[in-house]
Amino acid sequence: MDFPKLGVWKVVFSILDGAWVVRTGIRTFHNVALLWLCLWFIMMHGHSPQRVVCLRKESVSDTGGNSMDKEDKQVRVRFAPSPTGALHIGGARTAYFNWLFARQHKGVFVLRIDDTDRARSTEASYQQILDSLRWLGLDWDEGPDVGGAYGPYRQSERMSIYTEQLEKLKQQNRVYPCFCTPEELQRERELAQREGRAPRYSGKCRHLSADEVASRLAAGESHVYRLRVESEGETVVHDIIRGDVVFQNAEIDDFIIWKADGTPTYHLASCIDDALMEISHIVRAEEHLSNTPRHVVLFEALGFEVPQFAHVPMILAPDRSKLSKRHGATSVSEYREQGILPQALINYLLLLGFSPGEDNEVLSREQAIESFRLDQVAKHAAVYDVKKLEWLNAQYYRAQSPDLVLAQAWAGFVERGWVAPDETNRERLAWLRTAIEFVLSRSRNAADLVEGLRYYFQPVNAYDPTGVKKQFADSDVSDRLRRIAKRLSEVSPFTTVVVEKEFRSLIEELGVKGGKLIHPTRLALTGVTVGPGLFDIMVLLGRDECVSRLELAAHRIETGNVTLTQ
């Protein structure tokens, strides 16, 4: 929008203002005056109010578009975990946002392993991170295992590249060797802390004479390299989520970019890789925001273009502290072990810090790609809520077909001895499928399913205590159970419709309320008070089993053994 038009727009908006006043009620003389002014303006210019509204809508859609689409530069984003532990849910979300952004812009999602810390990096962690990402369905286009034109993708394999870039900086006198020992620096930091100063490097080695540097280097004295940072001016980080963030250069000290052991620090390696891998947008956790001015300075020192940044907020524990082990599951693999479905976890992660709009919060990966907007990611940290994750999991879990659930749960069934590993009996499998179908709608996860299925496979050795109090209390309850058993033993065919008919006729004969028979029967048959429809359970259990369980329960009630059994 060019400048002269702005004035016109201002007037247009004033008119809209006036229209608002009319609708919301005229309260003040001022508003009345404004209304007349508006009417006058409209008449003078021959605009109807509808026309004006129309103009505004156009202006909104003009400025509301996604500016990314206009740039033809390819989107390249990366997720760069350090293999020093499991993939954290915070990391998973960062990876997901990167992935979404890449997929949405038909860009490239790069997986890079930031393992410059050789002491803490482990192969097991590397494998676990890859497994977790795959499980979540976050596929990468370039990475250590799949290769790509910008490899290698493990920093430990890129040492020659870093050395080369360091040489470049040395030649341009952008860095200088620093001989201060860690202990010395530690002492200085502590002193600064005590005196209330910012703990910043003093610059002691910055002005060493060329001779001294040469001789100390020749003597093989241990040293690091620091970047010369201008203390004048300011560095601006353009952040897609937060807008411009300004840092005074005086706040940035001559930070270390090369360690004494001859390896680059994270800052150096990361910037070199991002530049050389032509990363267009760095989407990473908020904890890096404070480091970003250093990175901007580094990119510039290296002579590289500065990529765009987006710092996504952190995920906090319910007490608003940093998420840690004591808050329960924090890694993707733990959720996986707990029976959380990847679709559910990924969906939940999206909702943490982003609102897809509309009312639907249960959305597929494809819908997520479509609705995701990086610039609309929340600025504030989110507290994670297991309850909502579990609810989402239930949504996905129940939506699965019984056959799929059967396949997934099979190993667990075998382990419990509920099915033979090589079961091929058609009736048995169909029966199992039906049992699952009835329990599935009442299950939030695999553990619920197992619980709901238990009594089909195991004898009832305990009865729910509150159920006993309520349903087994009547003096004639054991007698009723025996009569039910007797009646059932004569039912044929033993199918839901027939069983229910017989059951209900017995209710009538006895002249009691349905619940008086139904509830004790359920408890006798399953040991619990909840579950699928009673007649469905009966048919699945089979006539003989029902009869014997009813008689056993009756016997236990009569002998007072009902609460003692284990």
Place this chain on the structure above:
RNA sequence: GGCCCCAUGGUCAAGCGGUUAAGACACCGCCCUUUCACGGCGGUAACGCGGGUUCGAAUCCCGCUGGGGUCACCA
């Protein structure tokens, strides 16, 4: 402590100067039902505080408070 970021119900989160301040989870009722779950209907519950700017502020500005991050030869 310096610097940086942030602030709407218990939690997630709409909102972009005029709204009865959405929606979801959780919680509480009611309905459905042989129980439970699902589902349906309804309810409780929020703009951290103080100053401005404005006819009008959750929305813009300043301060405070609170939370978080960072200041490593970790990433």
